[in-house]
Amino acid sequence: MKLATHYLSEIGGISIFPIISMLLFTVFFTFIMWHIIQTDKETVRYMEQLPFDESEKNN
C-alpha cells in the first residue's frame, strides 16, 4: 500500500488524527470508569429495578 500511504503522508500532520482518536478515547474511558467506581450501591439497586413493577421487586 505504498501508493495510498504516499499521498496521505503528504497531507500536513495526518498522523495527528489517530493520535487525537486514541487520546480522546483514553480520556473518555477514564471518565466513565471513574464515574462507575464512585457510583453508590443504592443508586445501582434503584436503577436495576426499573424494569420491574412494585409487585415483582426482587434481588
Place this chain on the structure above:
Amino acid sequence: MEEKFYYDNKFVKLFAYATIFWGVVGMVVGLLIALQLAFPWFNFELPFTTFGRVRPVHTNAVIFAFVGNGIFMGIYYSLPRLLKTPMWNKTLSAIHFWGWQLIIVAAAVTLLMGFTTSKEYAELEWPIDIAIALIWVVFGANMIGTILTRRVQHLYVAIWFYIATFVTVAILHIVNSFELPISFMKSYSLYAGVQDALVQWWYGHNAVAFFLTTPYLGLMYYFLPKAANRPVYSYKLSIIHFWTLIFLYIWAGPHHLLYNAVPDWAQSLGVIFSVMLIAPSWGGMINGLITLRGAWDKVRDSAMLKFMVVAVTAYGMSTFEGPMLSLKTVNAISHFTDWTIAHTHIGAMGWNGFLTFSMLYWLYPRLFNTKLYSEKLANVHFWIGTTGILFYAVPLYWGAFTQTLMWKEFTADGLLAYPNFMETVSQIIPFYHLRTFGGTLYLIGVVIMIYNLIKTAKQGSFVATEEASAPALEKIPSTKMFGESIHKWLERKPIQFIFWSIIAVSIGGLLQLIPMAVVKSNIPIIESVKPYTPLELQGRDVYIQEGCVNCHSQMVRPFRSETERYGEYSKAGEFVYDHPFLWGSRRTGPDLARTGVLTGKLYKSNAWHYEHMINPQSINPVSVMPKYPWLAKNKIDLSTTAAKINAMRMLGVPYAEGYESQANDDLMKQAQIMVDGMKTSGVENAQADTELIALIAYLQRLGVDIYVGKETAKNQGVKMPEAPYTDAENLGAGKEIFVKNCAACHGVAGEGNKIGPNLTDNFWIEGGTNDKIFEVTSEGYISKGMPAWKYTMNTKQLMQVVSYTLSLKGTNPPNAKAPQGEEVK
C-alpha cells in the same frame, strides 16, 4: 398522588404482525437467492427475479423490515412501561407504523424494478431516502415525547440504547444519502471513489452497529431480566457497555476496506477500534448470560429463555468473529468470500432472529392474556432453528476456506493453480446446497412459530389497553443537585443525555471523515484517467441497475494471487470519477477491475461479452451467472444522457461545457463502431442502441486508463521454440490446460463454438504453420478476442497446449463448426 393511565398495546401488536410477516418475506427471498447461486435456473430469465436485483430485497427486508419492526415492537412495549406513561402520541404511532410499512413496500417494488444506488444497505433511491428520514423523525419525536412526559425520574439503560439508536441512525442515514437527483428515482452519490467507499462503509458498518445491535441490546436489557425475573447481573457493567460501545463502534467502518485503495491510517484506525470493540461487546454478552445465574433451571423449561440464551451467545460469537475478521492477516483470507456471509448470518439468524422470536413468545401470551398455546412446539422451533443456523453457517465457512485457498494456490512453476475462476465456484456449489437446506430448516421453524402464535392469540383475547398507575413526577431542580453524580444527573436529563450521545458518536465519524474531505486534492492525479464516454456512462448505470456489484468486485488488492489473476492492483486515483464507487464486497464472479485491458488476463472480445451476457451457460456450461437476454432488446434511455452529463459535471467530472448536446451523437457513434466490429466475429443481430452494448462498452473501459500507452506491443514473427511434443505426459498436461483455458471459446474437443473457430480441421484464419499457431496462442489476436496467453502461461505450458492443439487435427469431433479461413494442405 397516584395517576391512572393506560398502556396502548395496539401498536405493539401491529408491529409484531409486521415483523412476523416481513420476516417470512425476507427469509423466502433469502431462500430464493440461495437457490439461484446453486441453480442459476431459479433466476427465471426475468429482470425482476434475477439475483442482482433480488439480493438487495433480501438484505433490506431482513434488516429494515424484519428487524426494524422487531425493534419498534419491543420499544413500543418496553419504553412506556419503563417510563410509566403511554406512548406520547397515538397519531405519531400510526404515522410511524403505516409509514414504515409503506416504505418497505416501496423499497421492495423499486429494487426489483432496478432502481438502486448500489450502495449496500443504502440501495434505496432518493425519494425513499427522504421518506425514511421523515418517518424516522416521527419515531424519534414519539420516543422523546414519551421520555419528556414520563413518571419515572431516571432513564433505565435500555432507553439509552434506544436513544443512541435513534440519533446515530439519523446521522448515518442523512450523511450517506447525500446524492444529486437526475430524475425521479435516479441519482448520483455526491462522493466519488475512495471518499464514497469510506462514507458508505462508515454507514454500512454502523447500520449493523446501530440498527441490528444497539436497539437489540436495549431490548435484551429489558426482556432478559423480565423473563428471568431478576435484575441484570451488573448495572455498572451495562453503563460501561453502553458508553464504550457507542463511542468505539463508529470508528470501525474502514475494516470493510482493508487492502483496498484507501489510506493506511484509516485502515489501521479501523483495525484498532474493531479489536477494542471486543471488550464492551463481551462485557454485554457476559452481563446478559450471567443474569441467568442460578436460573438455569428456568432455561431448561422455557423455550423463550432458550432462544434468548442462544441469541446472546450468537451476539458474543459475532462480536468475537468481527474483530478477528478486522485483522489484516485474517481479512486477506476472508474478504470477498462467503466467510462474510456466514458471519452476518450468525448475527442475523442467531442474534436478531432468535431475540425477536423470544420476544414474540414472551409478548403474545401477555398481549392476549393467556398462556402460550404449546411450549412443546416452541421447543421444536428452537431446535429446528438452531440446527438450521448450523447447517447454514458451517458449510459456508468450509466453502469460504476452500475457495480462498484455491484463489491463492500457486503451482511449483509459480503460476495460479486454478486460473479459471469458475473452477473455484463449481467447487463450493455443494456447500450452497447445504446452506439452502439450513435456511429451509430455519424457515420451517418460523412457520411452526406462526402456527403456535396464531393458536395462542385465538385461545386468548386481545388486551388493547392495560391500566396502570404511578405517582406524578415530582418537580426537582433541573440543575445538578449537591451530592448528585454527573451521570445520575444525566440520567434524569434526557435532552442533555441525547446531546452527549450525539457527541460520543460524532467524534469517531468526524475524525474519520474530515481528513477524507481534504483527500480529494491530495489523490495523485493520474493524467491518463479520463471521464467515461456517454455510452460507458449509460453502461455503468445498466451495471448499477442490474446489481452486478452484488457478485463482481472492482478492486484488485495488492496480493500476488490477485495481480496474477486480474492484473495491476487498483489505485485510489483511478476512481475519481466514480459516482458511486462500485468496489463490491463479494466475489461470486471474478473481479472486473481490469476486464477492459487488452493485454490483461481477463480480456474478452465484445462478441464474447455479447454472447456471454445473453446466455453464459452456452459458453461455460457450469457457470452460475444469470442470463440477461433483455439487455440485448432494451433501448438505452437517450433522454437521460444530457442530464447525466450535467450532473456529473456539477459533481466535478470535467466534461466540457455544452458537451451534453453532442453526447448522444458520440454515444451512437461509439455503439455503431462496436456493433460493426462484432459482425466480423459472427454477431450479426446486435443493435447499437441497446443497454447491452452500453454495458459492454463500460466493461471494456474498466481498468484501461492506467494502461494507456503501456500496452505491450504484439511481437511479430514469434517462432515455436522446439518441435511439437508427442509424448503422452506433455500432451496430457496440454489437454488439461486446453480444457481449463481454451474450451470456453473453442469447445472441449476443439470443435469451435459461437466465439472461436474449429481447431480440428485444416482451415486456419491466421495461417496453419506450427510457428503461426504458436504465435497466435502466445501473442493473441486481440481484435477477434483471442487473448495473449504469454501473460498467463510460461513457455513450457504454451508448448504443451499448442502441441495438444496440433494433435487434434483430423479428429472430426461432433458439432464441429464450419471452416473459417484458408485451407492449409
